[in-house]
Amino acid sequence: MLAVGPNGVGKTNLLESLHVATQGFSPRTRTDAQLIRFGASAARVAVRGHRATTPVEIELVLETGVAKRAKLNGAALRTAEQLRGETATLVFTPDRLGVIKGAPAARRAYFDRVLGRLAPARAHLPAEYGAAIAQRNAALRLRSNALSAWTEQVADLGTQLVAARKEALAAIAPPFAERAGELGLADAELRYDGEPPTVAALEARLERDLERGITSVGPHLHDVVVAAGPRELRSYGSQGEQRLAMLALLLGEAELIAERRGFAPLLLLDDVLSELDPARRRILAGRIQQGGQALITATDAAMLPWEPDQLVEVGHGTAR
Numbered sequence: 001m002l003a004v005g006p007n008g009v010g011k012t013n014l015l016e017s018l019h020v021a022t023q024g025f026s027p028r029t030r031t032d033a034q035l036i037r038f039g040a041s042a043a044r045v046a047v048r049g050h051r052a053t054t055p056v057e058i059e060l061v062l063e064t065g066v067a068k069r070a071k072l073n074g075a076a077l078r079t080a081e082q083l084r085g086e087t088a089t090l091v092f093t094p095d096r097l098g099v100i101k102g103a104p105a106a107r108r109a110y111f112d113r114v115l116g117r118l119a120p121a122r123a124h125l126p127a128e129y130g131a132a133i134a135q136r137n138a139a140l141r142l143r144s145n146a147l148s149a150w151t152e153q154v155a156d157l158g159t160q161l162v163a164a165r166k167e168a169l170a171a172i173a174p175p176f177a178e179r180a181g182e183l184g185l186a187d188a189e190l191r192y193d194g195e196p197p198t199v200a201a202l203e204a205r206l207e208r209d210l211e212r213g214i215t216s217v218g219p220h221l222h223d224v225v226v227a228a229g230p231r232e233l234r235s236y237g238s239q240g241e242q243r244l245a246m247l248a249l250l251l252g253e254a255e256l257i258a259e260r261r262g263f264a265p266l267l268l269l270d271d272v273l274s275e276l277d278p279a280r281r282r283i284l285a286g287r288i289q290q291g292g293q294a295l296i297t298a299t300d301a302a303m304l305p306w307e308p309d310q311l312v313e314v315g316h317g318t319a320r
């Protein structure tokens with residue numbers, strides 16, 4: 001489906017509402033109040049569709065000052081975030097390029113979400129490890145007796161987290177390389193940069209860490225190198241190549257999700273066509289048409305080098 005309209009009419013709003021309705025949160029902001037129309041006190045999104053062959057109806061309501069509520073096929077969910085376990089949605093927005101070109105923290109956050117989607121049983125690890133680091137840092141600053149217990153905890157959870165991240169990378173790397181190659185980015189690679197933290201490694205840094213009050217080794221400082229052959233794309237990729245790498249990550253993950261969960265994720269692609277040459281747009285089209293459902297936004301229908309199944313013309317407050 002292609003959503004077209006001039007700048008500022010609400011194409012991204014439409015795309016965002018589909019993310020909120022299918023995942024329970026916005027890809028842009030954690031402040032749900034921003035999603036409610038200016039001057040209004042509540043917002044509602046309702047979607048109807050299929051997950052594989054099962055009909056799915058979701059209704060989500062946001063109200064200022066009240067926790068958001070979601071219903072799946074008429075039954076209230078405990079939290080709107082539970083939608084994540086029920087439907088799968090992957091989103092590309094121009095901000096996402098930060099995953100390729102931004103600081104390591106952006107990549108860690110992204111790949112930890114990939115990890116959560118591919119291995120839901122271990123989705124809690126990044127937050128649990130983060131909490132252990134916070135506790136250890138507090139113990140360092142207070143020079144508390146609890147320090148050695150938190151050192152062990154950091155080593156243990158950190159080792160589990162590194163293993164889980166490496167496994168997620170090993171799963172996504174082949175489809176990523178394949179999709180990247182198809183889009184003209186040869187020898188694309190994902191490399192984990194970091195070692196599991198051991199108690200010995202943590203203690204070797206103890207003097208320094210006590211002085212500074214922070215833990216200076218562990219997966220909270222690791223990175224994932226996204227490269228094409230010998231070139232690290234963060235520093236040496238062109239704008240278009242960085243976009244292709246991000247798309248290849250998304251398409252690679254979409255394939256894995258389809259394989260593992262038995263249904264293809266909904267793809268939301270905001271402003272994906274700009275900066276891509278016509279040949280690459282056609283390749284992207286071919287790939288998208290092979291499975292699942294996709295919503296693409298553009299300011300001009302001519303940017304899409306193929307006929308969409310559905311064309312939505314977005315105007316101020318309208319979609320036709």
Ligand SMILES: Nc1ncnc2c1ncn2[C@@H]1O[C@H](COP(=O)(O)OP(=O)(O)OP(=O)(O)O)[C@@H](O)[C@H]1O
Binds near residue numbers: 010
């Ligand atoms: N909570 C809100 N209530 C009302 N309007 C809002 C709200 N949040 C954002 N807007 C406005 O909605 C308008 C449409 O934004 P949107 O990002 O969807 O446009 P777009 O069609 O994607 O434009 P572009 O082609 O430039 O990407 C913007 O002018 C924005 O300021």
Ligand SMILES: [Mg+2]
Binds near residue numbers: 012270271297
């Ligand atoms: Mg937009």
